[in-house]
Amino acid sequence: MNRPTKIAAALAVIALSYPAAAWFAGQKIQTILDEQYAEMQSHPTLKITERSYERGVFASTEKVSFEMAMPAVAEDGTLQAGEPFRMHAVNQIKHGPLLGLSTLAAATMDTELVIDGEQGERLAATLAGKAPLTARTVFQFDGSGHSAVDSPALEFGMPDGSGNELRIGLGGLKADVAFSAGLRSYTTKGSAESMSMEDPNMRITLSGLVFDGDQRRLFDDEPWLHVGRQRATVASMDVSGKEDSELDGMAFQLERMSYDIDAPAKGDYVDIKALIGTDVLRIGDADYGPAHYDFSLTHLHGRTLVTLWRKLIEISSDPAALAAQAEDPTAVFAPLAEPAMALLGHNPAFSIDRISFTSPHGKTDLSAQLSLDGLQPEELANxxxxxxxxxxxxxxxxxxxxxxxxxxxxxxxxxxxxxxxxxxxxxxxxxxxxxxxxxxxxxxxxxxxxxxxxxxxxxxxxxxxxxxxx
Known part of the structure; x- marks a missing residue:
């Protein structure tokens, strides 16, 4: 067999085997997504209401609908169960193993997120056909991957339960997320030009948001507790009360604000160290910056912390629990008592490492520590x-x-x-x-x-x- 014949034979083998390889890659990526959605269903307030998956040899199409419970503030000021926030994602998936003749991977997935309902229709009209959020994800065969997320400038309204509307604005967002197999760890890096939130009483605006993080699961079987580091900086933040509103005259500004959270793990326990600071803290005509608020929570038992967190989220989305709070605001504490006391039984400690600000009269500093020394489980009820x-x-x-x-x-x-x-x-x-x-x-x-x-x-x-x- 001469050389041209050998090359032709090799190409024929590749051409015949590639559909099988693409089918295998398509099966792999569907399995990866199945596992991710199964874990997502464990979130107390997030539901996957519908999912369809059409798999072909070289490409697949998926549509997933989500529903998130949203508490709302009623006219009497109490929290009630509001209309769920609904959205869906359309994923166009191309199977590997060789994508665009240049990328060796299991698949690429192009995602468009769409907000449903009246709010989504109004938002779609303002975006002239653009999706409010898109993402390009590359999946490797072991389940790890990388996503590039992009959102254009947008603004939409959400009812607040009292007949008014909460307006939310985003001046464009870009983020890169690298994740390991099974989403057991991830790193993030991104920025947003501006963000805003406005209701009938108040308006909050942020500009120059930059964020990054490096997180991993503390427990392989618990998708909602991560340890690691998160950091964000904001160029400026303005909060102002609207004229003739309940908050008329209120105004303060922050400039060069930073938010740094470090949460290392020690076995089954978590320590949380938070550093929050701003160079400028202007209230009225007076500047109280630089200002700092640093605090620590140490020796938090991870499993018990998750139980407490889940219970709190469940209460915030349970109509019966919200109705009980409307009658008796202290009712929220009853279902939290058991996990809270269990957390105390592991002897956590809380400290205000630093509260400091500078007024025209000089600098003020405060620090404080609080702990329960050697508390035994049987002593919690005393x-x-x-x-x-x-x-x-x-x-x-x-x-x-x-x-x-x-x-x-x-x-x-x-x-x-x-x-x-x-x-x-x-x-x-x-x-x-x-x-x-x-x-x-x-x-x-x-x-x-x-x-x-x-x-x-x-x-x-x-x-x-x-x-x-x-």
Missing amino acids: PMMLIAKLQAAADLSVPQALLQAFGSGQAENEDEAAFAAAQLDAQLGALEAQGYLQRNDGIVKTQAAFRQGQLTVNGKPFNPLALGGH
């Missing part, structure tokens, strides 16, 4: 035992002039303001004389601790009831 095991501490540093500004905020004239300032100075002086605080260069500093049922301030036993009587 309130006195909870108090005995409670450990707490706090440190505060605040300009006296800021305290005076707050204290005289309701004064109607200069004489009332001066009286309020003198009264505050006398009260602080009495506490300083008793050793409960220090004042230096206009800064008031104090520490507080609660251990073994005893409250101390600056290391001295402190009884607030006795102080009030005095």
